[in-house]
Amino acid sequence: MEGIISTRGDVYSFRIVVMETFTRRKPTDEMFGGDVNLKQWIANSLLLPDEKIDEVVDANFLGIGTGR
Numbered sequence: 505m506e507g508i509i510s511t512r513g514d515v516y517s518f519r520i521v522v523m524e525t526f527t528r529r530k531p532t533d534e535m536f537g538g539d540v541n542l543k544q545w546i547a548n549s550l551l552l553p554d555e556k557i558d559e560v561v562d563a564n565f566l567g568i569g570t571g572r
Contacts, residue, residue, distance in 0.1 A: 528562035 523542055524530060531542045549560040558568055 526561050526565060528564070 520531060520542070523546055527542070527546065529535070529542060529545075533542070536542055536545065546560060558566060
């Protein structure tokens with residue numbers, strides 16, 4: 505944010521890219537607003553039963569409905 509390059513910034517950016525890859529959602533997605541952001545949405549999903557994982561992780565990534 506400040507234009508300073510650091511390993512902390514790289515780790516943060518990598519973490520966001522990983523979350524975007526698994527969820528196929530961007531932090532700027534219209535579903536995120538107010539008190540909910542991408543990180544909180546994923547963290548909250550960890551409290552759900554295992555059968556709800558497909559609500560967070562991209563179905564194509566899991567192979568659901570792709571005939572695999």
